[in-house]
Amino acid sequence: MKHRFPVSWLCRVLEISRSSYYKWIRRRTPQYERDDKQLKHEIEQIFTRSNRTYGYRRVYIYLRLIRKLRVNHKRVYRLMDQMRWKAVIRRKPKRYVRSTPQMTAENILNRQFDAAGPNQKWVTDVTEFRLTNGQKAYLSAIYDLGSGRIISHVVGHANNNPLVFDTFHQAAQTTDARNILLHSDRGFQYTSRTFQKMLKDRGFVSSMSRVGRCIDNGPMEGVWSIIKCEMYHLR
Template sequence: MVKATFESKEHCYGSRRLLGALRDEGVSIGRFKVRRLMKQQGLRPIWKRKFIHTTDSKHNLPVAENLLNRQFNPKAINQSWVADITYIRTRSGWVYLAAVMDLFSRKIVGWAMAPHMRAEMVTSAMQLAIARRQPEPGLIAHSDRGSQYAGAAYQSLLTRNGMRCSMSRKGNCWDNAVVERFFLNLKMERTWRKDYANHGEAIKDITDYIVRFYNEGRLHSTLGNMTPNQYERQAA
């Protein structure tokens, strides 16, 4: 049972998170036993790699103040969203992912992928989030100072939907740490283990990770060992 659950979670869970998954399945077991069985069966979660933060903040566009101010735990959905960009290697070149996360549940509510980092990609990700969530005016939309987020297309989208723009302080990745942690998990748990032949293959697999594994299946200690979807359902 321990091995089957470990494998169903794509070899990503350590003993603490695996314990939560087993208990969700109705298995009565303690953490020390889980740890012992994992050791006996050679079940080791994937190790992390060094995370390199990159940003495109060398521009003369207006920059918003940091309204979020590291308040990463709002009291309800659609109060604070965070957005960022990362990159994934394929044999056909880099593919880029723009993601939007609702901090309340850590759910990825919007995303877009493309072989470039132009403004239309981040705008598409936010448009998807808005269409899916229909937030009330006043939501904080936080990002770094990248030109894609400071540009007219993205800023106009926020304004039209009554959203308040917030941006990280210059050179301070900790101001957007939660979505950057999502990117680290994505790479550690999925993309670093794959050799994507092309952009389409990567896009399909990353979409599966977001929809099936992360939003629906990945337990978060911050959420009381619930998945983002579970957390939103119990809060409804």
């Protein structure tokens, strides 16, 4: 541009002094700008790898725990805001549908989602997926609050008792521990006499969410939300 138009004319159009222009072209890039450039590269890799699902909080956690970088969360927010990188917005969950249970249990878990170790507190649920061919698929899983792992899961084309029963049998084979607290909602599979007898025979303690209180099973709902938002809806 400066080879086509005189510098003095460009400065006059932009309403800046010539001294400011020459000061700018001679300036050295400060260290913090070089650091920001490198950090933007790290953030872009993490953001892209997550399929644009990570917000600044999860990017910050990844940088600190995985990349072992000492960085402030406000800095991560500022850089992502500059690049207009925002996480995918999650869909609102469906409201709970009431049913008439055969057998119920108290909310023993009572939102105490922390556990000292594995095989102490398990949570379970079933979620639905709508397929592109018009059919539906159902995923049943059991999540261990102590280890933070899915210890069993079963996929089927019907939301029925065998789906839930097979999930429990698969999980029960992973441990000999007894008195494990198994928390669920009040779906018909979990309130059935057959399932409650299975728990009793295996030495498990049944706990159930209150009616219309999905947050009572918050960790399991969180697992579904992450799976659907980051792996299913994007594809």
